[in-house]
Amino acid sequence: MALAEAGARGRLLRWPRVLLFGDSITEYSFQENGWGAYLAERLVRKCDVVNRGISGYNTRWAKLILPRLITESTSADSIAAVTIFFGANDSALKELNPKQHVPLEEYAANLKGMVQYLKSVDITADRIILITPPPLQESAWEKECLAKGDKLNRSNATAGQYAQACVQVARECGTDVLDLWTLMQKNQDFSSYLSDGLHLSKKGNSFLAAQLWSRLENKLSALPSLLPYWRDVDHTNPEASLL
Secondary structure, three states: OOHHHHHHHOOOOOOOEEEEEEOHHHHHHHOOOOHHHHHHHHOOOOOEEEEEEOOOOOHHHHHHHHHHHOOOOOOHHHEEEEEEEOOOOOOOOOOOOOOOOOOHHHHHHHHHHHHHHHHHOOOOHHHEEEEOOOOOOHHHHHHHHHHOOOOOOOOHHHHHHHHHHHHHHHHHHOOEEEOHHHHHOOOOOHHHHEOOOOOEOHHHHHHHHHHHHHHHHHHHOOOOOOOOOHHHOOOOOHHHHHO
């Protein structure tokens, strides 16, 4: 059978998408042992896990981008889940990092606006997961700042305020939330979750992956594997199995 004929007979194969939207902690999530790579492995042949992490970005900029990632013409059925993971940059101290800083009230409003936008294009609240910023290990991050000639430009207490705001937005909007800031600090030595005081270490990636999968598994585990197992393909008439 010619390829063109096969294409005409078979319906277009579309994998549902899990969209990971966030800052550098999301952008780096497909690196070796990253939490995004973990999800992609778990969901192979069920979903495409799409990394839309943009290093250095905050919610002020993210809210402008989201409608360009998921448009009104996007089939809502094609989106299996969306994670929104911002706050590590928004919570930068205004006097030391004004470019990335977003005031707390605006941060909450931006998160709420992004959730409302997703709902407006028929992505229901049960498919949206907000993730709070992680805790900050200040001494380790200060070393990173000093190496660049800067002062410590973030604080763990401030990150906690943004995490609380994220949790509150999720509660108001009816979405799930992963409070990474609180969960990681249940371990007294939470610094082991962080590679430089801000970004995730291998252990931190594993922790986030496990926590996120526990929330996604029930939503996505029932999705069928796309295309039959190879032993189930009729080798004498593969068209009957595959088209």
